[in-house]
Amino acid sequence: MERARSSSRAYSGKIVSLRVDEVEMPDGRRTTREVVEHPGAVGILPITPEGRIVMVEQYRYAIGRKLLEIPAGTREPDEPADETARRELLEETGYRAERIEEFARFYTSPGWANEEIVLFKALAVGGRGPTPDPDEILRIVVVDPADVPGLMRDGLIADGKTMTAVSLYLAALER
């Protein structure tokens, strides 16, 4: 347990904010903690009736390259996480989610950020094409689970939520 002795807001933005706290540790020592505040996000692992995984390829400006990821999006105030997941799947891929269920949740970087991602899996049906946000450019890729290890090795699947979701799924740990 660490207690804040003071807190100063360094940045308030569109998606993230940042505060810098002076904290007191249990033994009385003091240290500084930088905390990036994020509203949280959802990811959805969409499995087609044929057992394949619907993913989206998109350019990620923060790292300067494209990644192949499960559909995902930032949490919206007052929207239940499963609704956000359904909506993002539909917007990004055109697939509808049936039998949606939460199967994991995790913090992306608990050492310095409060972002939590809630992971869902669902049966993905339909597929009438995406209607992405204005600042998203997406390509839909339907992946055979057997190809996942190779896509990880090649660095195309390289984000935490997708690795976590597919590896939990492939390890059958999601029950």
Add this chain to the structure above:
Amino acid sequence: MERARSSSRAYSGKIVSLRVDEVEMPDGRRTTREVVEHPGAVGILPITPEGRIVMVEQYRYAIGRKLLEIPAGTREPDEPADETARRELLEETGYRAERIEEFARFYTSPGWANEEIVLFKALAVGGRGPTPDPDEILRIVVVDPADVPGLMRDGLIADGKTMTAVSLYLAALER
């Protein structure tokens, strides 16, 4: 591909920095990208000769509670990632890493941060007790792999690097 038209630094800190870029998308439209810059981190999955996983429990100020995690640490300039991993394992747990090898790397939140985590696994030998950093308070917990699903369900294992590492390991996807 998105090109920066302008970039402004909002914060420069001890571990993270934050910049706000105005970017031009391939179709000419403009948008704003908030980017948290982080030097990157390593995580190490230490397996004892008996097949158990050495973890550390620590309070995470950013999320306000304790988590059970694999040993990890921020990258240091000019220190190879495997050296950082060995050092963090020794400092946090007292175990030495033998047969260390990289088995995955991923971006924690590529939508808004550039942090990359390199995951290693190693045979963990010894265990003479930790010598943590002054701002870390740790408890070592040696976990049976069979207990991992329950620890995830209970929310004690709840960070991306630990979930990814243990699920890749349990799925035997790390080869």
